[in-house]
Amino acid sequence: MLYSQGRSPGFRRLLLSLLLLPAWQAGSGQLRYSVPEEAKHGTFVGRIAQDLGLELAELVPRLFRVASKERADLLEVNLQNGILFVNGRIDREELCGRSAECSIHLEVIVDRPLRVFHVEVEVRDINDNPPRFFRQEQRFLILESRMPDSRFPAEGASDLDVGENAELKYKVNPNEYFDLDVKRNEEDTHVLELILKKPLDREEAREHRLVLTATDGGKPELTGTVQLLIKVLDANDNAPEFDKSIYNVRLLENTPKETLVIKLNASDADEGINKEIVYFFSNLVLDDVKSKFMINSNSGEIKVKGELDYENRNLYEINIDAMDRSSFPLTGHCKVIVKLLDVNDNTPEISITSLFLPIKEDAAMDTVIALISVSDRDSGANGQVTCSLKPHIPFKLVSTYKNYYSLVLESTLDRENISDYKLVVTAQDGGLPSLWASATVSVEVADVNDNAPAFAQPEYTVFVKENNPPGSHIFTVCARDADAQENALVSYSLVERRVGERALSSYVSVHAESGKVFALQPLDHEELELLQFQVSARDSGVPALGSNVTLQVFVLDENDNAPALLGAQAAGAVSELVSRSVGAGQVVTKVRAVDADSGYNAWLSYELHTSASGEPSPFRVGLYTGEISTACALDEVDPLRHRLLVLVKDHGEPALTTTATVLVSLVESGQAPKTSSRELVGVVGPGETLANVNVYLIIAICAVSSLFVLTLLLYWALRCLRVPTEGSCGPGKPALVCSSAAGSLWYSQQRGQRVCSGEGPPKTDLMAFSPSLPQGPTSMENPRQPNPDWRYSASLRAGMHSSVHLEEAGILRAGPGGPDQQWPTVSSATPEPEAGEVSPPVGAGVNSNSWTFKYGPGNPKQSGPGELPDKFIIPGSPAIISIRQEPTNSQIDKSDFITFGKKEETKKKKKKKKGNKTQEKKEKGNSTTDNSDQ
Structure with missing residues (x-):
């Protein structure tokens, strides 16, 4: 079958038996076969899959393939049965010339896991060439x-x-x-x-x-x-x-x-x-x-x-x-x-076959990257070649067979540090002098999604003016991903949460690709001062990695709210009765206004418009207090009625204004109440006088006051008997009212029951609460704490004076059915349903300031009889007093009293000693009336 007819059958049988004989050299780790030259196509060479220990079913899934440096098309493997057969004409003389040995070297490669086998197929010579003479x-x-x-x-x-x-x-x-x-x-x-x-x-x-x-x-x-x-x-x-x-x-x-x-x-x-x-x-x-x-x-x-x-x-x-x-x-x-x-005149030759390039950065150790073969045409030592690699890390060369090497991964890769390696393979022969050759292998490291997007900082602070246009761009977030291609493609999204009763996505949105943050609706500083949320950045890798960044969006106030009048002034003009005998500087009434803005936008000033005739008005208004007072002593020639137009203006840019109309009617001194009494007692409504007050009510008030004073004297006598060492009636050191971290003042009864402001001599006035009244739901042992939300800005505090005085005009509610005193406020009710409210004054000025306490939401009245307020105002003190009763050895359960000190106003002009004696008498009379009313 393999040879021409006429040859002996015994020779053919011998040759066929040699053809089917594979040899395994265990020492070299190489599989060897032999095949005669000029064998026909399809001639059996060996069962290569079986000899390599591979299953036939795994040849195709593991990508079984054969590579050869010399004529790889001469031999082929049938993947169905794993047989190596002759695929083309093999001419030994063409392959090896007159060389005594002739073989074809095959590299068998399988994947998953990667293995490389070396197979030698010896080409046996047959007598297919007759002797030839060079000449005929x-x-x-x-x-x-x-x-x-x-x-x-x-x-x-x-x-x-x-x-x-x-x-x-x-x-x-x-x-x-x-x-x-x-x-x-x-x-x-x-x-x-x-x-x-x-x-x-x-x-x-x-x-x-x-x-x-x-x-x-x-x-x-x-x-x-x-x-x-x-x-x-x-x-x-x-x-x-x-x-x-x-x-x-x-x-x-x-x-x-x-x-x-x-x-x-x-x-x-x-x-x-x-x-x-x-x-x-x-x-x-x-x-x-x-x-x-x-x-x-x-x-x-x-x-x-x-x-x-x-x-x-x-x-x-x-x-x-x-x-x-x-x-x-x-x-x-x-x-x-x-x-x-032979002379060493031939440099080594390097042949590189790439297998897995680029290589992933998470490739396992000992992964084969490329196959390298070297050769030298010289003979003897001149043809013996050694191979080396530079740089050595993170790769190495492993000798597999003779002049065949594998480029293997030796340590871990990190594409973010080095994404491309330029390796130099050097082959050097053993001649003297030796010759060498080098080849460059470019190993590209493929990216793996092992880095999450990172922001430059974990939190950003953004300032946005209120009333912004819908859809306006307020900020841009940017996250960097150290990976490459789709692993570095970052998309942004909001971390959804609730802002009050609304979803965060109704306020802001973020562009998925650019990271631009947009405000979907106009923001209102009065409704939302701080909007805090998170933006998530995720890459497109599999699996995707992500990180979050926090945005704090502060809504800056703009002057978008005009001053609003309070009380009866908001409904229209207010009428006031003033006696013609009132001297200069007497307070007639007060314009109260509030501004919903903050800072300078809520700082109000008051101006009095002059009449159209240009005549000077006998009245004036406080620039920051809104108090309307007489500019000079009234005269008989003054008109009976005065229409005062007060302009209330804030300090915003541009400033917003509102106007209040006050109608002042001049009456004779016997027909009008005393101004000082109006200021402190606070008769509500025009036309009311002291003549309308019930005489019996006055007698009852005096009787109760006398009884209360007598009770206090008895209490102090008992205290002096119980504590003779300290002597509550003696000249002991009064207890001080101290300031807490929240800005409120608290009162201690550990060493006595006297309270002073610590800023000057105590006032002789006495304000007491009746000890006979029952305790309310809020006792002195568990006082209600003040609301920490103090709503006033730094710019507003800058205009305030260090001292705080009691409102000159108002009504103090003493109990059910008693007269009311309303104090101005610029704040809305606090979130706590029963907490009191402390507010900055309207139009804080340089020399005066007013603070207001409201007890309970929507109810300006104080607690009922027998209930002591948690907070009240000390005249001349810069803050609000929060009374707290602490237990002592001599605990008093049902009564307490406080002595208030009054600080003189620092910026009030001193009157001359030789001033108007009539005015001084009036002021003394007013003061006496105030004390009796209290």
């Missing part, structure tokens, strides 16, 4: 005078096969004149010579034709023939003779031109012209040899003519003829064998 005819010139046993060199044949298939035997057809002698020289080549058996006779035969046959040692044998044409020449007795019949020369490859190879010397025993010798190449010398060497015909010197290369050809056989110059020349023969010696 060889000519000889022989004198008829040559003696028997004379020798004449002949050219032998060549066989492209190796081993026994190239062992040649020669014979010449039988004849009576010539015989053939075959010898082997030192280089194991044949030397053929024709031997003259008997003298020639030119007159009898002028030429002879012989057939030289060469037979190889193959089975079956193959032969080659050449014609030998021998011409018989006339006359010459002695032919030139060389010292040796064969000359052996060792010559380095790459020997320069004109280098002397050998100088031949032949001699002739004749005389005269017959002794002169000429040297030349025999006609047996091929043109390739003549291109490498040249001979001097006179001196016999052979020199190098062309470039010699050991790797192309390492042996030259040169036949030389020496001929004398006679008319019938005789020729002597010799052979020069030139053997080239």
Whole structure:
């Protein structure tokens, strides 16, 4: 089947048995097969899958494949049965030339996990090349005078096969004149010579034709023939003779031109012209040899003519003829064998086969990245190559078989630090001096989503003015992802939550790609001062990674609320009655207004519009207090009615205003109430006078006050008896009212029941609460704490004076059915349903300020009878007093009293000693009336 017909069946069976024999060399770790050359397509080589320990079902899923440096298409693997077979014509002479060994190296690669196997397929030689002669005819010139046993060199044949298939035997057809002698020289080549058996006779035969046959040692044998044409020449007795019949020369490859190879010397025993010798190449010398060497015909010197290369050809056989110059020349023969010696003139060659590029940054250790093979055309130590890698980290070279290496991952990768490696593979031979070659391997690291998007800072503060247009851009968040491509593609979204009763997404939105944050609706500082939320940034990796950033959006106030009037002034004009006898500086009434804005936008000032006639008004208004007072003493000529237009203006940009109308009617002194009494007692409504007050009510109030004073005296007497050491009635040190961290004041009863402001001498006035009234739901042992929400801005506090005075005009609610005193406020009710409210004054000025306490939401009244308020105002003190009763050894359960100090107003102008005595008497009278009313 593999060979032509006519060959023995026994030979075919032997060859088939050798073909099916695989060999496993455990020492080298290599799988070896053998196959004859010229095997037909589909010839079985070996069960490679079974021999490698691989299951047939896993060949395709594991990407089983075969790679070869030399003609990978000659052999193929059937993935269905795992058989290695011949896929193309294998010509051993084409693959390996005259080399004694010839094999095809295969790299078998499987994935998941990655493994590389080395397979050697030996290509066995078959006798498919007959011996061949370089010439179809060889000519000889022989004198008829040559003696028997004379020798004449002949050219032998060549066989492209190796081993026994190239062992040649020669014979010449039988004849009576010539015989053939075959010898082997030192280089194991044949030397053929024709031997003259008997003298020639030119007159009898002028030429002879012989057939030289060469037979190889193959089975079956193959032969080659050449014609030998021998011409018989006339006359010459002695032919030139060389010292040796064969000359052996060792010559380095790459020997320069004109280098002397050998100088031949032949001699002739004749005389005269017959002794002169000429040297030349025999006609047996091929043109390739003549291109490498040249001979001097006179001196016999052979020199190098062309470039010699050991790797192309390492042996030259040169036949030389020496001929004398006679008319019938005789020729002597010799052979020069030139053997080239290898020189390290070939650099190593590197071949790189990439497998898994780019490599993921999370690749496992010992992952094979590329296969590297090196070779050197030189021989011996000059062809032994070692391979190295730079830089060494994080890769290494692992030798797998002979000159084959694997580029393997040695340590972990991080694309964010290094995304591309330039590796230099260096191959160096063992020659002296050694030669080296290098190749660059570019290893790209593929990204893995191992980095979450990161913001520059964990929190951002954004300031946005209120009343912004809907959809306005307020901020841009930006997160950076150290990964690449889709792993670094960041998208943004809101972390949804509730803001009050509404969703966060109704206030703001974020663009998914740009990170721009937009306000979806106008923001209102009065409704929402701080909007805090989170924005999430997530990449597009699988799985996706993300991080959050916090945005604090402060809504800045704008002057978008005009001042609003309070009380009866908000409904329209307010009428007031003023006695004509009122002196200058007497407070008539007060305009109360509030501004919903904050800071300077809520800082109010008051102005009095002049009349159209331009006449000066007898009244004036406090710039920051809103108090309308007499600018001078009223006169009989003043009109009975005055219409005052007060302009209330804030300090915003631009300023917003509102107006209040106050109607002042002048009455006689007997018809109008005293102004000071109106200020402190607070008669509500126009036209009411002291004459309308019930006399019995006044008598009852005086009786109750007397009884209360008597009770207090009795209480102090009991205290003096219980604590004689401290002496509550003696000149002991009064307890101070201290300020807490929230800005409120608290009162201690540990060392006595006296309270002072700590800022000057105490006031002699006394404000007391009745001890006979029952305790309300809020006792002094568990006082209600003040609301910490103090609604006033820094700009508002800047305009306040350090002292706080009690409102000159108002009504104090003493109990059910009693007169009311309303104090102005600029705050809305506090969130706590029962907590009191403390507010900054309306129009805080430089020299005066007013603070208001409301007890309970929506109810300006104080607690009922017997209930002590948690907070109240001390005249002359800068804050609100929060009374707290602490238990002592002498605990008083049902009563308590407080002595208030009054600080003089620092910026009030001092009156001259020689002032208006009438005005001073009025002021003293007013003060007496105030004390009696209280």
